[in-house]
Amino acid sequence: MCVCNKAWKDFLKDESGMGVVEIILIIVVLIAMVIIFKEQITKLVNDIWKSINDSAKKIY
Numbered sequence: 001m002c003v004c005n006k007a008w009k010d011f012l013k014d015e016s017g018m019g020v021v022e023i024i025l026i027i028v029v030l031i032a033m034v035i036i037f038k039e040q041i042t043k044l045v046n047d048i049w050k051s052i053n054d055s056a057k058k059i060y
Helices: 002-013 018-036 038-059
Strands: none
Touching: 018 038
């Protein structure tokens, strides 16, 4: 009985899997933000590319 109890306590104290859970939560939050702000991100990227293309046309 004592070995089983010690094994259970060791299992509860083990935090080796916490890093994986944190990374998954961060990825989920980032995906949610991209979904929420999709239109704004698309507009921003399009404006940046337009600006780059306009500047490139002035150089050449």
